[in-house]
Amino acid sequence: MTPTRTATRTARRLTALAAVGVLLLGVSACGDDTTADARGSSASSAADSSAAPIAAADALARIEDGAAVVDVRTAEEFEAGHLEGAVNIDYTADDFAERVGELPTDVPYVVYCASGRRAVGAVEQMRELGFTDVVNGGGYDDLAG
Incomplete structure (x- = not known):
């Protein structure tokens, strides 16, 4: 893999991880x-x-x-x-x-x-x-x- 492709894949993973974190935070705010x-x-x-x-x-x-x-x-x-x-x-x-x-x-x-x-x-x-x-x-x- 080229360095640019690796950076793009890493950026996508970080974006996905951040989205999951935001969703989890939202779900916990709606707790009991x-x-x-x-x-x-x-x-x-x-x-x-x-x-x-x-x-x-x-x-x-x-x-x-x-x-x-x-x-x-x-x-x-x-x-x-x-x-x-x-x-x-x-x-x-x-x-x-x-x-x-x-x-x-x-x-x-x-x-x-x-x-x-x-x-x-x-x-x-x-x-x-x-x-x-x-x-x-x-x-x-x-x-x-």
Whole structure:
């Protein structure tokens, strides 16, 4: 093989390897809730701009301090068990934004679902609607445990 041909083959292999690395990075970013839950305490400040779940202990402390609680699971999930005083507003329902829009925006909120994933979207949407103090409490099992 000529040096130019060897360099071309090496360049192609490096390009292919880089593409595989980018794909693997993308797949790992779409992982399960354990990566979000593992961040727990580092994402626990009340005014955190992230919608990642905070530690369950931090969410429960906020609730004890008077934060309103919004359960964004389905009605069936809510009926199977929910935190005392929680309001059920299904994040997957067509009227989610309308129902959330009826809530006062100037009180603190803890939002939770089954794992914390739906709560991410709910928290982000609530912030877009003008809610100033809203955090993702994570999953029901962690909070009710």
